[in-house]
Amino acid sequence: MTTASTGNRPRTVRWLLRLHRPALYGWAALVVVLAGVLLAVRGPLTDAAAEGWRQYNACQGEDTACSYDQDAILRYKDWSGYATFAVTALPFLVAGWAGGALTGRELETGTAWLGWTQSTSPARWLAVRLAVPAAVVTAGAAVTVWLHHLAWSAGQGRVDTAKEWYDRFVFHANGPSTVALALAGLAAGALCGLLLRRTLPALLLGVVVTAVVRLAAEFALPHLWPAVTRLAGTDQVANGSGITVDEGYVTRSGAHVPLSHCAWDRPCADVVARFHTYQPRSHYWPLQLTTSALILAVAALLVAACFLVLRRRTGATHTAQAPAVPTGAAV
Structure with a gap:
C-alpha cells in the first residue's frame, strides 16, 4: 500500500461525513430523543402506572366505588408502545437512507464518479461508505436497544399491561437482533442503490428487502433452538x-x-x-444470539453482493479506469 493511498483514507472519511452531515445529525437527534423517551418510560411513567395498577387491584372485591389513576396506566401503555415501535423501525430508516442517499443519490448525481477520478478507487469508496455508517449505526442502535431493555424490565411484575418478552416487537427491541437488522438494512440499501442508481427506487427497494429479511428471521426464530x-x-x-x-x-x-x-x-x-x-x-438469549447471527450472515452476503455489483459496473478498480461523470451530473 502506497503512502498516497494511505493518506487518502482519512480524506475519504472526512468527505463522507461532510457530504452526509445532515443524516449524521438527524441520526444523533433521533437517538437522543428515543433515549429521553425510554428513560421517561423506565422512570416516572412506569412508577405512575405501577401505582395506578396497585390502586386498581386494591379496589377489587369492594362494593363501594373506588378510583384509580387510569390516565397513568394508559399513558404508560401508549408511550411504551411508541418507543418499542420506534426502536424496531430503526433498521428500515437505515435501509431507506442507505439506498436513497448513501449510494443511490451519489450514483444518480455523479458524485461517486467524481470521487473515483480523484485518487479514490471504487472499492475503497464503497468500503468507507459501508464501514463508517456501520460504526455509527451500531453505536446508536445498541444504545437504544439497551435503554429499551431497561425500560421494559422496569415494568415487569409492576405493570399488569406490560408486554411479555415474546411479543414480536418487544423481543427484537430488547436485544441485538435489532442492531444486526440495522446492519443488514445498511447493506441492503447500499446494494439497491448500486443496482438501481436512482434515489427514490433504491430507497423503497432497500426498505422492502429489509422487511423481507425481518420476516424471514421471524419465521425461522422459533426453530433456531431446541423447544x-x-x-x-x-x-x-x-x-x-x-x-x-x-x-x-x-x-x-x-x-x-x-x-x-x-x-x-x-x-x-x-x-x-x-x-x-x-x-x-430461559431460551431468550440463545434465540437472540442465533437470530442475530443469522441476520449478520445475511448482511455479510449483501455486503459481498455490493462489491460484486460495483466491480461489474466499474470494471477494474483503478481510478484511471473509473467511468466518466455522466452528462449533466452534479459535481
Whole structure:
C-alpha cells in the first residue's frame, strides 16, 4: 500500500461525513430523543402506572366505588408502545437512507464518479461508505436497544399491561437482533442503490428487502433452538408461555396432529392428549444470539453482493479506469 493511498483514507472519511452531515445529525437527534423517551418510560411513567395498577387491584372485591389513576396506566401503555415501535423501525430508516442517499443519490448525481477520478478507487469508496455508517449505526442502535431493555424490565411484575418478552416487537427491541437488522438494512440499501442508481427506487427497494429479511428471521426464530413440549388432557390447554412452535393433539400411535384434526363434525376418538411445543423465557438469549447471527450472515452476503455489483459496473478498480461523470451530473 502506497503512502498516497494511505493518506487518502482519512480524506475519504472526512468527505463522507461532510457530504452526509445532515443524516449524521438527524441520526444523533433521533437517538437522543428515543433515549429521553425510554428513560421517561423506565422512570416516572412506569412508577405512575405501577401505582395506578396497585390502586386498581386494591379496589377489587369492594362494593363501594373506588378510583384509580387510569390516565397513568394508559399513558404508560401508549408511550411504551411508541418507543418499542420506534426502536424496531430503526433498521428500515437505515435501509431507506442507505439506498436513497448513501449510494443511490451519489450514483444518480455523479458524485461517486467524481470521487473515483480523484485518487479514490471504487472499492475503497464503497468500503468507507459501508464501514463508517456501520460504526455509527451500531453505536446508536445498541444504545437504544439497551435503554429499551431497561425500560421494559422496569415494568415487569409492576405493570399488569406490560408486554411479555415474546411479543414480536418487544423481543427484537430488547436485544441485538435489532442492531444486526440495522446492519443488514445498511447493506441492503447500499446494494439497491448500486443496482438501481436512482434515489427514490433504491430507497423503497432497500426498505422492502429489509422487511423481507425481518420476516424471514421471524419465521425461522422459533426453530433456531431446541423447544420444550408440554402435555395435557384432551379437554385442557397444555401449560407453558413463550414463543409457540407447534400445538395440537397426540394420537394413540404417538403422532402429533394439528388442532384442526378435531372438530365438531370429526370426533377425536384416537386422541389421548394435547401438546404445546414452545420456547420458554430461559431460551431468550440463545434465540437472540442465533437470530442475530443469522441476520449478520445475511448482511455479510449483501455486503459481498455490493462489491460484486460495483466491480461489474466499474470494471477494474483503478481510478484511471473509473467511468466518466455522466452528462449533466452534479459535481
